[in-house]
Amino acid sequence: MKELCPFFLSVVCPVYNEEGLISIFLRELTDSLDILSLSIINKYEIILIDDGSTDNSFQIIQDIAILNPQIKCLSLSRNFGHQKAINCGLVYAQGDAVVMMDSDFQDHPQDLKKLLDKYLEGYDVVYAIRTKRKEDLRLRFMYFLYYRFLNLISYQEMPLDAGDFSIFSKKICRFIADSPESYKYIRGLRAWVGFKQTGILLERHSRYSGKSKYSLLKLILLASSGLCSFSLLPLRLASLLGLGLIALSSCFLLYTIFIKFFLGSTPIGYTSLIFLIVTVFGVNLLILGIIGEYIGRIYEEVKRRPQFIVSHSINIKVDEEKLC
Numbered sequence: 001m002k003e004l005c006p007f008f009l010s011v012v013c014p015v016y017n018e019e020g021l022i023s024i025f026l027r028e029l030t031d032s033l034d035i036l037s038l039s040i041i042n043k044y045e046i047i048l049i050d051d052g053s054t055d056n057s058f059q060i061i062q063d064i065a066i067l068n069p070q071i072k073c074l075s076l077s078r079n080f081g082h083q084k085a086i087n088c089g090l091v092y093a094q095g096d097a098v099v100m101m102d103s104d105f106q107d108h109p110q111d112l113k114k115l116l117d118k119y120l121e122g123y124d125v126v127y128a129i130r131t132k133r134k135e136d137l138r139l140r141f142m143y144f145l146y147y148r149f150l151n152l153i154s155y156q157e158m159p160l161d162a163g164d165f166s167i168f169s170k171k172i173c174r175f176i177a178d179s180p181e182s183y184k185y186i187r188g189l190r191a192w193v194g195f196k197q198t199g200i201l202l203e204r205h206s207r208y209s210g211k212s213k214y215s216l217l218k219l220i221l222l223a224s225s226g227l228c229s230f231s232l233l234p235l236r237l238a239s240l241l242g243l244g245l246i247a248l249s250s251c252f253l254l255y256t257i258f259i260k261f262f263l264g265s266t267p268i269g270y271t272s273l274i275f276l277i278v279t280v281f282g283v284n285l286l287i288l289g290i291i292g293e294y295i296g297r298i299y300e301e302v303k304r305r306p307q308f309i310v311s312h313s314i315n316i317k318v319d320e321e322k323l324c
């Protein structure tokens, strides 16, 4: 059992064009945290990262935060993306434990108590395992396949169906926030740091209003970030496929020699030749693409650009040194 007092909790929530729900979300979140303040925690802060919203999200947050100094907001200079927004929140989180959750009610404030109760049993990380996802069937199926595939090829065991919704200690938060890589796949890094981790089953609710900000392209980029950050198997695929193709063509060569000497005729096949050329060419391009993906990431890493830029802040002092 962890020490209860003093227990300062930080809740990190990225916000991108959520004007339709942010005020009600903040009301529910502060209500849940106020209830927890009566028993488990003695202080909390909510760190909202406005990820370059183009609607009124920031103004709404500003109006609410004036009345409540526990609500803090960092507004990024443009849309840097979900993972970088979370990372910014982790950099500034001050709590003894940190929660990261979405601000669209898919991770419900009322579930915080369950996470906290488990965390206080003595774990360093407690993550939500998504059950009963209330998203469209196609997306659910893709997520199902993706998590299993990632786990299969990753050198780091990844918990299945665990998203970002989780609570972890200050120590874990520092490891994730201070990790210098610029393509952070936060839930992967969280698994990678190790220590004592466990998951609890929590329902993934449907979005309260508005649409998911993840386009198919953004989802593919997030998935490839997970795959490339924690596996070298796609790169090794080149050698494996190459070996396979050499084995196959050797068999084909033996077969043609056999036919020529024992049956006296060589099969001449225009179609099969074209098929072979196109396939080998396609495989080559695919492998080149995979290699390009890794090289692109190396290029991004060596540029060492700041991972986010804070343009405005509310109830929190922006530290110039924490910008990257």
Ligand code: UDP
Pocket (backbone or CB within 6 Å): 013, 014, 015, 016, 017, 018, 051, 079, 080, 081, 082, 085, 101, 102, 103, 104, 106, 207, 211, 212, 213, 214
């Ligand atoms: N989000 C963000 N930046 C982005 C996209 C999303 O900060 O570029 C926030 C968004 O406001 C929400 C959370 O990240 O609080 C998850 O995004 P979303 O609900 O669109 O993704 P999904 O839940 O559909 O995967």
Ligand code: MG
Pocket (backbone or CB within 6 Å): 102, 104, 106, 207, 212
């Ligand atoms: Mg969502």
